[in-house]
Amino acid sequence: MPTRTKVYFALTVVVALAVLGSGFANVTLQAPIEESMKSLGYPLYFPRILGVWKILAAIAILAPGFPRLKEWAYAGITFNMTGAALSHLAAGDPIVTALPPLGILALALASWALRPDNRRLG
Numbered sequence: 001m002p003t004r005t006k007v008y009f010a011l012t013v014v015v016a017l018a019v020l021g022s023g024f025a026n027v028t029l030q031a032p033i034e035e036s037m038k039s040l041g042y043p044l045y046f047p048r049i050l051g052v053w054k055i056l057a058a059i060a061i062l063a064p065g066f067p068r069l070k071e072w073a074y075a076g077i078t079f080n081m082t083g084a085a086l087s088h089l090a091a092g093d094p095i096v097t098a099l100p101p102l103g104i105l106a107l108a109l110a111s112w113a114l115r116p117d118n119r120r121l122g
Contacts, residue, residue: 008114012061015108019077020058026051040087050080061111067121074112081105 025033026047033047053076060066060073082105085098 004114005116008111008116011107011111011114015077015104015111016058016062018104018107019054023051023054023058026054039093040091042087054080064119067119070115070119071121074108077108078105081108 028051029044029047034044037044037047057073057076057080060069061077063069081101084101085105088097088101089095
């Protein structure tokens with residue numbers, strides 16, 4: 001297996017685990033999520049909606065086939081992570097609160113860029 005493919009799979013697993021973990025935290029409305037949503041001014045049903053989409057995105061980027069679905073999943077991860085970072089900054093939170101979602105975004109973009117031909121949309 002070429003190095004590029006190995007790096008792709010490693011990055012994709014890390015991104016999927018990060019998105020899946022945060023998705024479950026959102027769906028179950030863990031205390032840090034609830035606190036964060038309240039401080040950002042979002043309603044408490046919002047993280048549950050995000051959580052379901054995150055879980056589905058994680059599954060989509062790991063599943064073989066479905067290149068169009070993968071494109072949408074990567075786009076959704078991009079929208080979610082940029083939205084999270086910008087929400088924290090707009091709320092006046094310290095810049096460090098924007099770093100975790102931006103880090104996941106960077107890994108997701110690298111995963112997307114390195115994906116093998118059979119996982120690309122024609």
